[in-house]
Amino acid sequence: MSSPVLITGGAQRIGLALAQHLIAEHVPVIVTYRTRHEAIDTLEAAGAICLPADIRTDEDIAQLVSRVQQHCTSLRAIVHNASSWDCEELNADWATLFDNMMRIHAKLPYLLNLGLVDYLEAHDGIADIIHITDYVVEKGSPKHIAYAASKAALDNMTRSFSARFAPKIKVNAIAPSLIIFNEHDTPDYKAKTLKKSLMGIEPGCQEVINSIELILNSRYITGRSIPVDGGRHLK
Numbered sequence: 001m002s003s004p005v006l007i008t009g010g011a012q013r014i015g016l017a018l019a020q021h022l023i024a025e026h027v028p029v030i031v032t033y034r035t036r037h038e039a040i041d042t043l044e045a046a047g048a049i050c051l052p053a054d055i056r057t058d059e060d061i062a063q064l065v066s067r068v069q070q071h072c073t074s075l076r077a078i079v080h081n082a083s084s085w086d087c088e089e090l091n092a093d094w095a096t097l098f099d100n101m102m103r104i105h106a107k108l109p110y111l112l113n114l115g116l117v118d119y120l121e122a123h124d125g126i127a128d129i130i131h132i133t134d135y136v137v138e139k140g141s142p143k144h145i146a147y148a149a150s151k152a153a154l155d156n157m158t159r160s161f162s163a164r165f166a167p168k169i170k171v172n173a174i175a176p177s178l179i180i181f182n183e184h185d186t187p188d189y190k191a192k193t194l195k196k197s198l199m200g201i202e203p204g205c206q207e208v209i210n211s212i213e214l215i216l217n218s219r220y221i222t223g224r225s226i227p228v229d230g231g232r233h234l235k
């Protein structure tokens with residue numbers, strides 16, 4: 001049995017699309033989920049291991065590391081996808097917001113990488129860690145300050161872990177801007193957002209999957225961040 005790919009936050013949207021893609025490619029998958037969206041039933045029926053994980057405390061992270069260790073003996077890759085796009089406007093308690101953003105976007109990947117490195121090393125071949133960050137790592141975000149800072153921490157760890165784990169494990173990031181809208185996004189927000197990039201489209205999950213496949217199929221790319229942002233930096 002080949003080593004599974006661990007995807008955090010795999011119950012919806014990009015994480016789910018990636019899990020479905022890998023399953024279609026006959027790659028074993030372990031996903032973590034917070035809300036048991038209907039898709040979890042389908043993933044389990046397709047043979048995926050689905051681990052509940054609502055990450056609110058350090059103990060929740062420690063328990064997840066232990067649970068993953070109980071479900072595999074090696075790992076092909078870890079994709080750090082779980083994320084909360086929260087903002088200062090929707091939170092009266094900014095200290096708690098900051099802690100929550102750092103926990104899901106930086107502390108969870110940090111402790112999963114260190115806690116599961118032996119499982120990545122045990123893979124028969126080069127293993128991968130992929131941090132899903134965000135375009136805002138480059139320029140900040142006045143409306144999502146804590147979110148952007150936590151994604152910047154994750155971006156920085158890409159270089160630290162790449163140097164620490166090479167050559168057996170490659171560590172890279174993918175920095176998307178708009179990939180898919182949310183259900184609650186208004187027509188006005190969508191129009192404004194589409195204008196922010198040169199390409200002016202909502203590209204969909206396959207754009208991120210294509211970048212993940214590029215990384216997984218490389219024996220050489222490490223310590224880098226792949227921008228998937230429609231030329232937003234040139235607008």
Ligand SMILES: NC(=O)C1=CN([C@@H]2O[C@H](COP(=O)(O)OP(=O)(O)OC[C@H]3O[C@@H](n4cnc5c(N)ncnc54)[C@H](OP(=O)(O)O)[C@@H]3O)[C@@H](O)[C@H]2O)C=CC1
Nearest residue numbers: 009013014034035054055081082083084176177178179180
């Ligand atoms: N969508 C886009 O256009 C863009 C996405 N990205 C990045 O790409 C990645 C995927 O994006 P997208 O699919 O939209 O992500 P989502 O906003 O759909 O979040 C992914 C999953 O993370 C889970 N999650 C959130 N907080 C926690 C927590 N505390 N503990 C456990 N799980 C949690 C959510 O669980 P639940 O289902 O319970 O809410 C959700 O299923 C993210 O890292 C995101 O920051 C970057 C730029 C643009």
Ligand SMILES: Nc1nc2c(c(=O)[nH]1)N=C([C@H](O)[C@@H](O)CO)CN2
Nearest residue numbers: 083084085176177178179180182193
């Ligand atoms: N966890 C999430 N992070 C982000 C999302 C999202 O839906 N979930 N969406 C965005 C936006 O698409 C932004 O890139 C463009 O307005 C950013 N991060």
